[in-house]
Every structure is written in C-alpha cells, then in structure tokens.
Amino acid sequence: MTISRDVCIDAGAGWVAGAASIFASQPLDTVLTRLQQAPPAARPASLALQLRRDGGLRALWRGASPLAWVVPVQNALLFAGYGMGERFAAYASAERHADAATAARAGGAAAPATAAPPLAPIFVGGCAGGVLQCFVVSPVELVKVHLQSSSPKEAGAGLLAGASKVYATIGVPAIWRGLSATLLRDGLPHGVWFASYEWGKRELAARDPDRVLPTAAAPLSCGAFAATVAWAVGYPADIVKTRIQSPAHAGRDAPSVLAAARELLAESGGRPFAAFYRGFGLKLARAVPMNALSFFAYERAKAALEGAWV
Template sequence: MSSSSSSSPPLKTPASSIASQVRALAAGGFGGICAVLVGHPFDLVKVRLQTAERGVYSSAVDVLRKSVARDGLRRGLYAGVSAPLMGVTPMFAVSFWGYDLGKQIVTSTSPTPLLPLSIPQVSAAGFLSAIPMTAITAPFERVKVILQVQGQRPLPPGQKPRYSGAADVVRQLYRQGGLPSVFRGSAATLARDGPGSAAYFAAYEYCKRKLAPRDPLTGEPLAGLSLGAITTAGAAAGVAMWIPVFPVDTVKSRLQSAEAGAASSVSAVVRELYARGGIRAFFPGFAPALARAVPANAATFLGVELAHQAMNRAFGPV
C-alpha cells in the first residue's frame, strides 16, 4: 500500500506540487469523516467531563450511561455531530493540505532536498499545517462544544433547547457578538493545534519508518505499509498529539462553552480552573480523549492512505 500522505518526495514541478496538494486536500477530508464516525462518542464524553460542574458525572462511563438514558442511543452518543461532520471534512482537508504544503516549504529550505525529511523537519511541517486549519477548526469546535454542553443540561418539561442546531448556534453567536463571538477561543485552538500537529505528524512518520518492511539484503525500508502498520502508526500519532496539549484543550473547551459574562480570556480561565481543582482540573476527560485518539486517528490515517491509494490507481502517482 502506498503511503504518500507523509513520505517526503523529491523536488516537484509546479504542476505536480499542485496535484499533490489537491490530493492531500481530498484524502484529508475523507480521513476526517472516518475520524468523526469512529471518534465522536469519545469526544462527547471528553467535552462533557471538561465542562460539567463538579459532581454531575462520576466517570466517563457515567457520562455515557446518563446521556443514553436521557437521549437514546443515537442522540446520546452523537449529540452535536452535525457540526464536526460539516466542519471536519474541510478541517482535515486543510490540515493534510497544509501538511503537504509545509513539507514542500521545509524541503525547499533544506540543504538536502532530495533526501527524506528528518523527524524534526516533519514536525515543523506539521506545525505549519495548524495555521490555516485554525480558521476552520475554531468556529466549528465552538459550535460543537456549545451543542455538546447543551445536551448535558436537563430541561424542564415543555421547555425547548436554546439552540436548535449548528446553524442556529452560529446565528445566535453572531447576533450576540459578531465574528469575534463565533471565533472565540481561536488563540487557544492554535496554541493546542500547533504543537499538537507537530507531534501528530512526527509520531506518525516515525512509527511508519519503524514499521516499514525492509529489504533483507540491504536493510533499506521498502515502499508500502500494511493496513495494520498504518492503523498502529495512526493510533500512536493520536496519543502523541493529545499528551502534551490536553490542558490547553481543556482551557479551549471552557472558553468556547462559556456564557456571556463568564471568564473570557485564557488567563482568567486558567486561574478559575486552578482555583477549582489545582493541576487535576486541567485533565478532566483525559482518559476518554486517549481512548478516542487510538481508534479515531487509526481511522483517519487509514482513510487518508486508502484515498491516496485509490487516487494513485485512478490517476497515477504524483
């Protein structure tokens, strides 16, 4: 199986560079859809643990039990899924496009452009991918978090939810505060996704190189990876992404779910969280996040690699 989403190609012509970026865009979008379908229930648990008042839930299992009991299996596990499904296709598409572009930028500045990128160079390309992605990630995660938090608040009989769906959230946020309200938490999103993406792509590439089959005579890595190797590397990438940035994600979720008048800056949220529970307050939902990271990111990279393989068969390699 090809693994064109993360290996470093030789110097490209302008036409092949554009083709590579278009394919990265398409493959990333498909990988993102795979990630949402697999990972959304885990993400819902994480966000509800991060944003609930103390004592509402006793564990991740308690979140699942109460959510399903209140809303049924489909709505209980997939509340707020419309926002990530609408947002994740362009978000992951832009992420993998940005990564492909980042690799081309790093390659163009490398003293050895014909050699595979080093892991630090891959990490730099990954960081660059987060910059354009934030413009899409921040507003869609704002909407997703609001809908997920709304779903955990029981309503009095006969009272309708404040928001009827993703479009209604955007409409009300814009009415309340314009674009700054819609994009609230963007700085925290970039602070999470910059280093997170650097670790994400570096870990995937490192694991790919370690898991790649090797020529028995020369010991050199051979082209192609098994499905098992791709999913293993993808799972490892997801874990590597979350471990260093989880406290930032907690701050982001609190910022994006806060009502008007609540703590509205990163420093205010950090002080509030620390006063509430010390360092532990920055890690609610850590276990569900890691539990989600394994299958969701395995699915992401599997989807990306399968999409690249299909495009290579249909149109030839770039």
C-alpha cells in the same frame, strides 16, 4: 507530479480521512465535552447515562453536524501541510545526498548510503496546517460545545439552527471565542502529530524489512502512536478551550486562557495533572482509534487518487 496536483491529492485524501472518522468517535467527544465543564466529582459513565435519559441515543451524537462540515475541511488543510512538509523533506534529503555523493567521488570514496529525510520539515508542515485550520475549526467548535452542553429542548436541529441560537446568545463578535486556546492546542501539537507518525512509519519499516506485516499495520499503529504523543502535548489547551467556549460564559465576557487555567487549578486543589489532564483517558479512547482510522483512510485514499489522476 506537479505541486498543485500533490496538494489537491493530499487535501482530497485528508477530506476522506476526516469524513471516515468523525461519526464513529462522536459519542465519546460529547461525553468528554461535558466532563471538561463538570465539577471534579463528575464521572464519564454517569454523564453518558444522563445524556441518554435526557435525549436518547441520538443525544450522544449531539454536535456531530458542525463537525461533519468542518472536520473534512480541517483534515484537508492538515494533510496538505503534512504532504508539503513530506515532499520538502524528501527534496532536502536528495539534495544533501547528491552533494555528499559528489564530494565522495571527488575524493575517490564510495558514495554514501541514502539517509532518511529529516523530520523537521514534516514537523513545520504539520504546525503550519494546524495553525491554518484553527481559523476554520474554532468558530464551529464553539457551536459544537454549546450543542453538546445543552439540554434536548435547547439543542439546535443542525449546524445552521445551532449556530443561529449560539450567536444570538453570545453575539456574532464572539465568533473567535477560544481561538487563542485552539491555536495552542492545534499548532505545535499537530507538528508533533505528523512528525511522530512519520517517525513511527520509519521505525516500523526498519523492524520489518521483509514486509511481513500487513500493509494496514503502519497507518493504523503509527496513527495510534502519533495521536497519543500529540494529545499528551495538546490536551491541557483543549480543556482550557472548552472552558472558554462553555455556555456558562454566554452573555458575558469569556475568561482568558490564563484565567481559565487558574480556574481549573483552583478546582483541582492546585494539582496541575488533575486540572489539565482530567478526561485525558477518555480523549485517548476517542482519539487513538479515530486517528488510526484517519491515517489509514488517508493513505488508501491518497493511493487511489494518485492512481486515478494520471
């Protein structure tokens, strides 16, 4: 299997995974976006009810149009990075095992058992994919945040209408507003995400040597575990990013990452956890099943593409 073929398969499977997960999780994302901008007294249930009263059930899917375009592309980049890290880890492990086996034979000893591939290349590949996709996702998330924060009368009909309305308000030069916070949210945490997923798969395989568990158990359970760990690392940057991209800053300069963080701390009375993990439970309620489904769809799509691409 050539590298170009591998990358294409990883990207294609990642695209399928993104498309499969986006619409199921969008209502929670819409409520979460509003919660991250609302005063501390706001509650998710009241925000959801307000959305439904103002715009009906369709309002809960507001902002899905931008994500429907970007999330499959985002996942394609992420899983391509993951696949490259996975292959490099396997190659490095094989090289180390071959060297150790040669040394053992020269000394008259038995060849050592094959060690598991290192997690470091998978972590680096995840970080690289996370950083690359930021330049795709950040401008589109700016539009998404504006659409999710707007009233039914102000909301655009779709991606192009929403983008035209947003950039007419804030100006095209502001297209990268929130990029710094997006890089903080998606760089290191995506390395953690993929390394946690791979570690979980290995642990599950070690505890189930007879393959008693169904094949879907590994991607579903390990995807859920990886999402929890990764968002525990990246969530503070997510809430800062939403504040920076908020329509409240339309028509004027948006705050820096540090200024937005200080604003959050001031609102919470100086309590860091309350400031930077507000809405974290709602984020996990969306991210855990979404990522479990995403990894499941990725593994199945990758197997299908490998079988079709002979």
